[in-house]
Amino acid sequence: MRELAASGIPRNMAGRWGLQVDVRRRSSLEANVGALRTWAAASAQKAAKVGEVKKMEAEVAKVEKEVVHKVEKEAAKAKKGAKKVEKEVAAAVEKPLKARQRKKKTTKEKRSA
Numbered sequence: 001m002r003e004l005a006a007s008g009i010p011r012n013m014a015g016r017w018g019l020q021v022d023v024r025r026r027s028s029l030e031a032n033v034g035a036l037r038t039w040a041a042a043s044a045q046k047a048a049k050v051g052e053v054k055k056m057e058a059e060v061a062k063v064e065k066e067v068v069h070k071v072e073k074e075a076a077k078a079k080k081g082a083k084k085v086e087k088e089v090a091a092a093v094e095k096p097l098k099a100r101q102r103k104k105k106t107t108k109e110k111r112s113a
Contacts, residue, residue: 007036
């Protein structure tokens with residue numbers, strides 16, 4: 001416990017970091033304190049890097065979300081445009097067919113009269 005206190009590591013953090021703590025032990029060795037300080041500094045640097053990575057991942061996720069939204073929006077516009085073109089094509093095809101049908105009806109009516 002004295003070694004943890006001397007190295008500046010709180011007891012609860014030692015448990016979270018996986019350090020084995022002997023609460024019955026009262027002695028303190030300077031070599032152990034130095035080793036704990038070195039280990040704590042390295043752990044703090046790793047934690048900082050992990051924090052930076054998490055920030056970057058959050059930014060990437062935000063940008064991906066924006067890109068996906070834009071792509072979906074463009075896809076919806078394209079789909080709407082395709083439907084419009086499809087209707088125009090159908091109308092263009094049906095118009096001559098209807099004209100032929102009307103012409104056939106008028107010729108049949110003339111023959112039957």
